[in-house]
Amino acid sequence: MGISVEAGLLAFVLVGIFYAAQENIGLQLSDEGFLWIGVLRTVDGQIPMRDFKSYDPGRYYWSAAFVPIFGSGILGIRRSIAVLQFLGLWFAIDVLRSQVDNLLILSLIGILLLLWMQPRHKRYDHIISLLAVLFASLLIGSPDTTMFFAAGVFIGIAALFGANHGAYNFCAFSLIILVMLLHLEIESPALKLSIWLTGIAVGYSPMLAMWLFMSGMFQKYWNDRVLRILKESKGNITLPIPWPWRFARRNLPPIYKTANILGGIHFVVLPIFYLLGIIYTSFVVSINIAPMVAASCFVGIFYLHHAFSRADISHLSQSIIPFVTGTISVILWVDSNLFIIITLIFLVISAAATTVYLTPLAQLILSKSKYVRFEIRKDILLLSSGEKYLLENIKCFVNLNLLESDDIFIAPYEPGLYPVLGRKPRLPDDCLLIHENDSNQNLIINGLKEKSVKWVLIKNSALDGREDLRFCNTHRLVWQFVQNAYEAVECPNIGAERQFYRRR
Numbered sequence: 001m002g003i004s005v006e007a008g009l010l011a012f013v014l015v016g017i018f019y020a021a022q023e024n025i026g027l028q029l030s031d032e033g034f035l036w037i038g039v040l041r042t043v044d045g046q047i048p049m050r051d052f053k054s055y056d057p058g059r060y061y062w063s064a065a066f067v068p069i070f071g072s073g074i075l076g077i078r079r080s081i082a083v084l085q086f087l088g089l090w091f092a093i094d095v096l097r098s099q100v101d102n103l104l105i106l107s108l109i110g111i112l113l114l115l116w117m118q119p120r121h122k123r124y125d126h127i128i129s130l131l132a133v134l135f136a137s138l139l140i141g142s143p144d145t146t147m148f149f150a151a152g153v154f155i156g157i158a159a160l161f162g163a164n165h166g167a168y169n170f171c172a173f174s175l176i177i178l179v180m181l182l183h184l185e186i187e188s189p190a191l192k193l194s195i196w197l198t199g200i201a202v203g204y205s206p207m208l209a210m211w212l213f214m215s216g217m218f219q220k221y222w223n224d225r226v227l228r229i230l231k232e233s234k235g236n237i238t239l240p241i242p243w244p245w246r247f248a249r250r251n252l253p254p255i256y257k258t259a260n261i262l263g264g265i266h267f268v269v270l271p272i273f274y275l276l277g278i279i280y281t282s283f284v285v286s287i288n289i290a291p292m293v294a295a296s297c298f299v300g301i302f303y304l305h306h307a308f309s310r311a312d313i314s315h316l317s318q319s320i321i322p323f324v325t326g327t328i329s330v331i332l333w334v335d336s337n338l339f340i341i342i343t344l345i346f347l348v349i350s351a352a353a354t355t356v357y358l359t360p361l362a363q364l365i366l367s368k369s370k371y372v373r374f375e376i377r378k379d380i381l382l383l384s385s386g387e388k389y390l391l392e393n394i395k396c397f398v399n400l401n402l403l404e405s406d407d408i409f410i411a412p413y414e415p416g417l418y419p420v421l422g423r424k425p426r427l428p429d430d431c432l433l434i435h436e437n438d439s440n441q442n443l444i445i446n447g448l449k450e451k452s453v454k455w456v457l458i459k460n461s462a463l464d465g466r467e468d469l470r471f472c473n474t475h476r477l478v479w480q481f482v483q484n485a486y487e488a489v490e491c492p493n494i495g496a497e498r499q500f501y502r503r504r
Contacts, residue, residue, distance in 0.1 A: 007094040007097060010103070010106060010107065010110060011087075014089065014111065015082055015085050015114070018114050019078075019082050021361055022359070022360040022364075023079075023360075024075065024380065024382055025361060025371070025381070026360045026363065026364075026381070026384075027074060027381055027420075028416065029414040029415070029417055030416070031119070031121055032119070032120075032121040032416060033419075034430070035059070035060075035121045036074055036419055037416065037418050037419060037425065037430055038052065040418075040424075041060075042057075042061060042063075044424075047214060048060045049221055049224070049225070050216055050217045050220045050221075052430065053429050053431060055161075056159070056160055056161055056162050057160065057206075057210070058124075058160035058161035059162075062084065062161075063076075063080040066080035071378070072377070072419075073377040073419075074377070074381070074416075074419075075379040076379075078120060081120065081121070081123045081124065084123065084127050085114075088126075088127035088131060089110055089130075091130075091131065091134055092110075092134060093106055095134050095137065095138070096328070099292070100332050105340055105341060108344035108345065108348060109344065112344060112347055112348050115348060115351040115352055116317050116320055116321060116324055116351050117321075118314075118355045118359055120360070124161050126317075128158045128162070129165075129300075130321045130325065132154070132158065132165075132168075132169050132172065132299045132322070133292070133300075133321070134295075135150065136151070136173060136176055136298065136299055137292045137294075137296075138150075139173070139295075140288055140295060141288060143180055143192070145192060145195055148192045149195050149196065150199065151199065152196040152198060153199040153200070154169070154203060155199070155204075156199065156201065156203020157203040158203075159203070160203070160204065160206060168299070168303055168305070168306075169302075170200070171302050172302050176298050177196070179281070179298075183286045183287045183288065184287070236315070237310060237463070237464065238309065238310060238311075239311050239312055239464065240311065242260060242311055243267065243268070244260075244261045244262075244263075245264070246260075246264065255353070255366065256357070259313065259353055259354055262353055263312075263354050266323075266354070267311065267316065269323075270300065270320070271304060273323060273326065273327075274296075274300045274301040274322075275301070276297075277294065277296065278294075278301065281294035281297065282294075290329070292325060293326050293330060295322075295325075296325045296329065297326055299322045300322030300326065303319040313355065313358065314357075331343050331344065364382065367384060369385050370385045371383065371385070374387075374391065376419075376420055377419060393492070394420075394457075394491070394494055395421060397491045397500065398421050402455055406454045407426045407451055407453045407454060408421070408455040408457060409425075409453045409455070409456045410425070411432050411456070411457070411471060411478070412431070412459065412471045413431050413433050413459070413463075415431050418430065426451040429444055429447075432471070432474065435473075435474045444475070448481070452503075454502065454503045455502055456482050457499070458471055458482065458498070458501070459471070459495070459498045460472055460479075482501055486503055487501065487502055489501065489502050
């Protein structure tokens with residue numbers, strides 16, 4: 001398969017339109033802020049995971065590499081992700097051109113994939129799952145030595161961006177290779193398996209090098225990532241599965257009720273589709289008869305873990321790309337461009353309706369609040385009047401009361417305030433969502449003491465409406481220390497649950 005310039009141009013146009021239409025709208029201080037401050041810390045020379053709480057380091061080094069080009073503001077981070085999005089979509093369109101070469105159909109496919117790539121700070125995850133399907137389909141279609149090695153390298157690189165991606169794809173490709181060995185006559189299977197495993201090591205070699213040559217990196221990874229999950233089972237904060245019938249009678253605005261019902265339908269359809277696809281390509285026909293469907297289903301069934309780990313539309317969208325590619329491939333079996341176009345338009349409308357919560361442009365259009373221009377680190381964003389009012393009040397308080405040398409600790413989950421305020425976090429932990437044991441809480445307390453942190457800003461709200469997820473309950477010792485060692489300072493109009501504290 002050669003690299004198609006036409007596919008690249010189409011991907012560039014589509015990503016460019018999506019970026020220009022909405023990438024300056026809104027700012028999420030929690031998850032997106034967590035990514036932003038992590039990139040800034042990486043640019044400052046800190047090591048992700050070792051020196052500060054983070055995801056796996058791939059995404060931070062990717063965005064940090066573009067800071068000299070795009071800048072360190074939030075728009076620069078979004079542009080760096082858009083580059084990865086463009087490359088992923090280019091590859092996808094290039095692969096799909098072997099099934100269809102109609103420009104309108106390819107454009108609709110591109111739009112469908114882009115609509116599901118929400119929320120925007122999670123597009124690393126969308127692109128990795130998309131690439132997983134593409135590499136798996138190419139491996140099934142051409143099981144030669146080069147593809148075995150390339151598939152292995154991809155799995156290793158995927159793990160650099162997220163250990164869960166590495167695990168999902170290692171399991172998926174293992175099953176795919178097993179079925180291929182049963183269905184196809186593969187020359188030198190032992191050699192190719194060795195080459196595949198070698199490729200994984202090559203792709204993951206940057207992390208292996210960090211473990212070997214960066215002091216404390218392996219120990220930190222082992223303790224905080226491996227042992228913590230094994231011992232404490234700490235991952236996403238769970239939500240009940242949003243079955244479609246749960247929302248059918250709720251008193252919600254029609255557009256949001258529709259989004260929730262459609263999201264619930266997807267939680268039902270995805271497992272069924274994947275199971276049927278695996279059965280069909282494993283037991284009814286040979287796996288190479290429908291390589292894209294097989295790849296989508298084998299990869300997608302493992303990504304269901306992420307979708308159901310916190311069952312909301314956000315995590316559904318982060319996990320749904322294999323379902324989208326599999327559905328597209330099935331649609332392309334029909335020998336009628338008109339049918340394909342009508343079906344894709346229906347899927348595009350359905351995707352837009354389902355992700356309305358997550359799409360910045362949709363939120364701007366539907367919002368009853370006026371959106372206004374607001375400058376943050378030389379970036380001009382469009383924020384709702386409420387968002388602007390909140391940030392202005394917090395910035396005004398900080399400018400009036402804090403010296404340049406004063407450190408501030410912001411908890412539990414609005415780390416985006418650090419770059420907004422022009423401040424740097426001094427503690428490794430800048431996102432404190434889940435319950436911490438006493439040992440980890442004492443590390444935070446000791447950090448506040450040793451760094452002589454003068455100010456604290458805490459939002460003591462009930463996440464997901466759960467009292468046990470208030471900061472005073474998830475980090476009881478830290479909360480008690482702040483109450484004893486700091487005094488509350490009044491700051492009006494920042495919400496009843498936010499409170500500034502100054503060291504006594």
